Amino acid sequence: MAGPYRGKNRYPTFLKAGKTIAAKVSRLQGVVGILGTGSIGRRFGDEFSDLDLTVYAHSDAVKRLGRLVGVGWTGYKGVSYDIPVVSYEKALKAGVPSAFWSQIERWHQENSQILFDTDNRVKRLLQQKLVYADREQKKLMRRYHEAVHEHLVFFPELWAKRGHLYNVIDALTRGVTFIVLWIYAKNRVFEPYMEKWPFYHLEMKNVPEYVHLEALTEIYTRPLRTVAGAMRIRRKLLDLCDQIGLQWEVYSCAEAHQRCEQNWGKVSEETKRLLSW
Numbered sequence: 001m002a003g004p005y006r007g008k009n010r011y012p013t014f015l016k017a018g019k020t021i022a023a024k025v026s027r028l029q030g031v032v033g034i035l036g037t038g039s040i041g042r043r044f045g046d047e048f049s050d051l052d053l054t055v056y057a058h059s060d061a062v063k064r065l066g067r068l069v070g071v072g073w074t075g076y077k078g079v080s081y082d083i084p085v086v087s088y089e090k091a092l093k094a095g096v097p098s099a100f101w102s103q104i105e106r107w108h109q110e111n112s113q114i115l116f117d118t119d120n121r122v123k124r125l126l127q128q129k130l131v132y133a134d135r136e137q138k139k140l141m142r143r144y145h146e147a148v149h150e151h152l153v154f155f156p157e158l159w160a161k162r163g164h165l166y167n168v169i170d171a172l173t174r175g176v177t178f179i180v181l182w183i184y185a186k187n188r189v190f191e192p193y194m195e196k197w198p199f200y201h202l203e204m205k206n207v208p209e210y211v212h213l214e215a216l217t218e219i220y221t222r223p224l225r226t227v228a229g230a231m232r233i234r235r236k237l238l239d240l241c242d243q244i245g246l247q248w249e250v251y252s253c254a255e256a257h258q259r260c261e262q263n264w265g266k267v268s269e270e271t272k273r274l275l276s277w
Contacts, residue, residue: 004203007046014045015113017079018053022115025069030061032088033122034115041111050080054109056088056122092125097136101129107190132188144182148241149248151175156234157253160227168230172219175237179216182246183209215240 015036022034038052039045057065062085070085094100110130117123152175159167180198184191187207192200199217202210215236224230241247250256264272 005044005046009043010045010047010049011039011043014039014049014051014079017051019115021051021053021069021083025055025065026116028061028065028068030058030065031116031118032056032058033117033125035109035122036113036115037108037111038082040113041108050082053081053083053115054112055083055085056091056125057085059087059089062087088121088125091129094129096129096131096133103140103191104193106130107192110190130190132190137185137188140185141182144178144185145246147178148175148182148246149250151178152234152237152241153248153251154253154256156231160231163227165224165227165230168227168234169219169224172230172234172237176216176219179237179241179246183207183244186245209244212240212244 018036018040022036025031026034033056035041035054035056036052037054039049040052045051055065055069066085069083071081071083074081091100096106097103106129109126112126114122151171155171156168156175159171177194177198180202181191181194184201184207187201187209189201189206192198199213201207202213202216204210218236219230219233222229222233224233238251250259267275
């Protein structure tokens with residue numbers, strides 16, 4: 001994994017350990033396939049990384065195998081294990097997208113190496129499930145568009161007028177998160193585990209918008225002591241949104257209130273009678 005991450009890369013150690021464990025676990029009855037995920041899949045692991053494997057098993061063997069290898073908070077030779085055992089049949093039956101094949105789970109398994117596979121079943125499973133449908137893309141882009149509008153257009157202005165610096169910054173950081181998610185949906189790349197890898201595709205230059213990484217992270221890296229300083233960053237973020245095609249009809253609270261006043265004229269007389277005061 002070529003990337004911006006510092007620290008000693010323990011990937012060779014993780015891969016060797018994963019292959020050794022997979023060779024033994026694969027001989028257990030009911031095992032269909034084994035994936036090396038996490039640091040093995042992304043080819044980077046440091047002192048903070050776990051050894052991540054996913055064991056695909058027949059449904060009737062999941063509980064038994066889970067008790068054997070699906071143990072949590074267990075480590076060996078300074079390496080912690082994260083080895084879930086999942087039903088191959090359930091994975092095969094589940095639709096895309098679904099609770100099983102979420103964005104995060106598809107990103108997780110897309111970044112993997114097959115360490116054991118019975119008759120190429122896991123390989124075919126991933127080819128079938130690691131897809132990104134048009135409808136899913138449109139739904140996510142619409143959802144994140146609305147979220148950016150709230151957190152970048154309205155909330156910072158609201159809190160700036162109230163003089164609450166920390167709330168302005170909070171709104172902007174949340175807005176950046178939704179800009180990033182919109183960029184990922186736009187480019188049909190699966191969402192990473194955002195709590196841990198929010199800028200993954202930008203850092204890895206997997207999307208054209210990686211050139212804006214510095215602008216997107218300024219709210220996190222620049223010391224801010226005034227509302228005016230935070231609002232200058234907001235202006236830059238709004239300009240960035242225009243550049244990447246993330247735009248709105250309304251750009252201020254005043255415009256929103258004006259639009260609401262205009263819409264009052266479109267409601268029925270009965271509605272006006274009930275809601276006027």
